[in-house]
Amino acid sequence: MSDELATQPTLVQDNRPWVERYRPKSLQEVSHQTEVVATLQNAVTTGRLPHLLLYGPPGSGKTSVALALCRQLWHPSQWRRRVLELNASDERGISVVRNKIKHFASLTVAKGNNDMENYPNPPFKIIILDEADTVTPDAQAALRRIIEAHSKITRFILICNYVTRVIEPLASRCAKFRFQSLPPSSMKARLEWIANEQNCSESEKDLLDDILEYADGDMRQAVTTLQSVHSLAAGGAKVDKAALAEIAGLPPPAIVDMLWTALLSNSFDTMEKVVETLSAEGFSAQLLLSALVPKLVTDQDLNELSKAELAIRIAEAEKNMIEGGDEQLQLLTVCSLAVSCFEQSKTINQ
Incomplete structure (x- = not known):
């Protein structure tokens, strides 16, 4: 029985996804983000930490840095009680801010034990709000007031991909750290x-x-x-x-070639059928557009003005898809312009 209990934690650990198992446990293990790590390492040394706003592209290490920072501030037996981690995409309404976040932020902090002297044990708690750019504006405004009222015993770490979606009064209360895509x-x-x-x-x-x-x-x-x-x-x-x-979810070259052939057909109906087929098969419109860009840029039949128009339309389509636009409709919009451009170039060449 004792042998089974001894091996059980290892089995649980082995079953975790690799992205969780090999998440950096300390700031020293974080790759590439040198300036951010150096600044936060100083916060670990002194135990003084401002409110933080971490922003940058997905997968650049924002959440890992926030968790690694918390692990180094408190003893392993204590840091989970000092940290509240919320994913704002699931809990982004004003009721969560007024109830759950406000309640945790207002709790007093117990004094650290003597056996934890190797850790700074600062006299505050931390609330990590992941995907803060999806929090509604009303909830962000309420959060601003909570930050002001409880800053003495609570620090906030806001994590987002798009810093422009965080209201300025909230962003100005935080030290901003930009994360770069990893080389x-x-x-x-x-x-x-x-x-x-x-x-x-x-x-x-x-x-x-x-x-x-x-x-x-x-x-x-x-x-x-x-x-x-x-x-x-x-x-x-x-x-x-x-x-x-x-x-990786990328469209095979044969699929990209099929779409390219449909664009060259000068037939809207043909192109529309191919777009509908690819959408029904679950191919990502954003990845299809990314695969089309090199072909459009290097095509000899399109003039520079047509290439510029297509580049602008692709950028608009990607922005609309990020904001929740229909993928099939955005792909159809770009492909419609491409068919028109190819038809015009063909007429000019004749």
């Missing part, structure tokens, strides 16, 4: 370490450069893709570059 060099070093820890085969390690290319600076996506590759290889499946593209 392939630092990402590869971390992926190689994870691959060695998991005893990945040489064929799996040979795909690391392709994984980094598809991840495009997103460490979370890179680690998840590597785990998917390892799982497929462990099941006896052959994992090559084509299979890797499918794992």
Whole structure:
């Protein structure tokens, strides 16, 4: 019975996704974000921490840095009680701010024990609000007042992708730290370490450069893709570059060529049918547009003005999709303009 209890924690730990298992446990393990880490390391040393606003692209380490900071501020037995982590995409209404956040922020802080002297144990709590840019404006306004009222015993760490969606009165109360997309060099070093820890085969390690290319600076996506590759290889499946593209959710070259052929057909009906088919099959409109951009830029038949119009329309479509626009409609809008541009260029050339 005692042997079973001894091995149980290891089994639980092994079942965690790699992105959680290999999340940095300290600020020293964070890759690339040198200035941010150096500043926060000073906060760990002194125990003085302002309200923070961490912003940048997905997978750049914002949440990992916030959690690593909390781990270094308090003893492992205590930091979970001092930290409230909320995902604003699930809990973003004003009622959550007025009830859950306000209640936790107003609680008094107990004094640290003597056996925890190796940790700063600052006399405050931390509330981590992930995806703060999705919080409604009314809730952000209420949060501003809570920050003012309870700043003596509570610090806030706001995490978002788009800092412009955080109201200025709230952003001005925080020290802002911008996270950059991770360069392939630092990402590869971390992926190689994870691959060695998991005893990945040489064929799996040979795909690391392709994984980094598809991840495009997103460490979370890179680690998840590597785990998917390892799982497929462990099941006896052959994992090559084509299979890797499918794992990453990228449209196969044949699909991109089919859409490109439809654009060159000078037929709106043909193009519309292809767009409907691809949307029904679940291909991402954003990834399809990303795959079309190199073809449109290098095409010899399109003039510079048409390329500029298409680039602007693609940017507008991506913005609309980020804000919740219908993917099929946005893809259809771009493809309609492309068909029109190709038709005009064909008429001019004749």
